[in-house]
Amino acid sequence: MRHLTRNLLTLAALLGAACAEQGPPDPVAPAPPEEPAPISPAQARQERLARNIALTLNQPQVRQAFLSAMDASPHPERKVHFQWLLAANAGWLRGIIARESRVSEGTLDRDAAEASALEVYFPVPEHRARWRGEGDLLVATAILDSDAPVAFDRQGRRLVLDPNRPPSTPVLALVPAEQRFSGPFPTIEIEGDGSGGNSTGPGPSVGLYMTYAAFTQTFESWLKGAPEFETHVLAPGGASSALVTKQCAGEHAGGPYVYDQNDKTWNGMVLLYSQTQLDQFKVLYPNQGLRIVVVEDDDTACVIKTNGTRLTDMLKRVDELYRQWTGGVDNQTPWGKYFSKATSVFNVVTGIGNFLTTNDDIVGTAIEDVVAGISWPGSNWIVKGENNVTNGGIRLEMR
Numbered sequence: 001m002r003h004l005t006r007n008l009l010t011l012a013a014l015l016g017a018a019c020a021e022q023g024p025p026d027p028v029a030p031a032p033p034e035e036p037a038p039i040s041p042a043q044a045r046q047e048r049l050a051r052n053i054a055l056t057l058n059q060p061q062v063r064q065a066f067l068s069a070m071d072a073s074p075h076p077e078r079k080v081h082f083q084w085l086l087a088a089n090a091g092w093l094r095g096i097i098a099r100e101s102r103v104s105e106g107t108l109d110r111d112a113a114e115a116s117a118l119e120v121y122f123p124v125p126e127h128r129a130r131w132r133g134e135g136d137l138l139v140a141t142a143i144l145d146s147d148a149p150v151a152f153d154r155q156g157r158r159l160v161l162d163p164n165r166p167p168s169t170p171v172l173a174l175v176p177a178e179q180r181f182s183g184p185f186p187t188i189e190i191e192g193d194g195s196g197g198n199s200t201g202p203g204p205s206v207g208l209y210m211t212y213a214a215f216t217q218t219f220e221s222w223l224k225g226a227p228e229f230e231t232h233v234l235a236p237g238g239a240s241s242a243l244v245t246k247q248c249a250g251e252h253a254g255g256p257y258v259y260d261q262n263d264k265t266w267n268g269m270v271l272l273y274s275q276t277q278l279d280q281f282k283v284l285y286p287n288q289g290l291r292i293v294v295v296e297d298d299d300t301a302c303v304i305k306t307n308g309t310r311l312t313d314m315l316k317r318v319d320e321l322y323r324q325w326t327g328g329v330d331n332q333t334p335w336g337k338y339f340s341k342a343t344s345v346f347n348v349v350t351g352i353g354n355f356l357t358t359n360d361d362i363v364g365t366a367i368e369d370v371v372a373g374i375s376w377p378g379s380n381w382i383v384k385g386e387n388n389v390t391n392g393g394i395r396l397e398m399r
Contacts, residue, residue, distance in 0.1 A: 289327020289342025
């Protein structure tokens with residue numbers, strides 16, 4: 001036993017000596033700092049342009065030029081087409097931006113040419129009303145509504161802003177244009193599809209009207225300003241039965257199809273589809289209903305630009321849930337005309353939104369309340385979004 005005890009003590013001494021030679025265990029190494037998330041070429045391009053503008057706003061005459069251009073703009077929210085402004089007056093502003101930001105005019109022109117159409121304006125009404133050319137100013141940019149705005153101060157320092165709340169400092173936005181520009185302060189030109197829509201003259205007085213719309217949110221970030229809600233009538237565009245926009249109603253639609261919803265709730269009267277269009281639809285597609293889809297436009301007016309898969313998945317999902325009673329058709333009774341549920345079995349959705357630089361937000365597709373099994377105050381059609389979420393309601397009437 002004495003030998004065993006002596007051997008154990010010797011082993012313990014040897015182990016203790018080995019531990020002493022090795023020293024205490026190393027502490028856990030700190031995690032390396034996270035690399036910033038990579039950004040797309042389009043975002044990098046917009047950030048370069050925003051920083052170039054911010055550096056130039058140290059010059060009082062440049063701030064005054066931006067102020068004058070926005071004051072003169074007839075567009076909602078005083079929006080100005082950035083590429084036009086850059087080239088106006090023989091490129092006066094372009095030359096100053098190149099000099100102050102220390103880039104060549106060729107580099108500046110290349111970034112502007114490769115970018116989508118951009119607009120500059122103050123998206124926050126309080127900033128727009130308050131700013132009169134002072135130096136306290138940020139220039140911010142983003143591509144998608146879900147992006148946190150990236151801003152630059154007049155020293156060129158990069159800041160990431162709260163996507164849910166604007167700062168107190170006035171913010172000049174440089175973002176993809178939400179309307180089609182054809183000049184410095186252009187009127188909007190909408191390409192019709194030959195179905196009788198997108199009229200710019202006096203329109204028909206008989207047809208399907210929307211008189212009320214209410215949604216749970218604006219589907220627009222503060223950097224993009226007021227929302228641009230549009231209502232699209234979708235119907236087959238040809239022999240393939242694939243759905244396309246046959247008529248758009250919105251701020252830039254033209255004629256009797258114009259309405260401007262700048263908040264979650266709207267009251268008024270706007271034509272969605274004329275009686276002539278409804279009659280033509282019933283001749284071509286008897287016993288079928290047309291679809292009504294609401295989007296919040298982030299790009300070209302009256303053109304749906306969103307991820308085609310998302311829109312397809314949404315429409316397929318509601319078709320499955322409501323057994324394809326997801327369309328509507330006008331009906332004539334002894335007591336008057338009304339618009340009610342109808343089946344829609346057309347293919348969804350090809351040819352719209354597959355090539356995009358920005359995303360329109362899908363508010364939802366309209367389903368009659370008796371089909372949806374729920375009601376919405378002031379509405380008779382329920383707007384169902386992705387994952388069958390109820391995003392609001394609209395009121396449809398035949399007049």
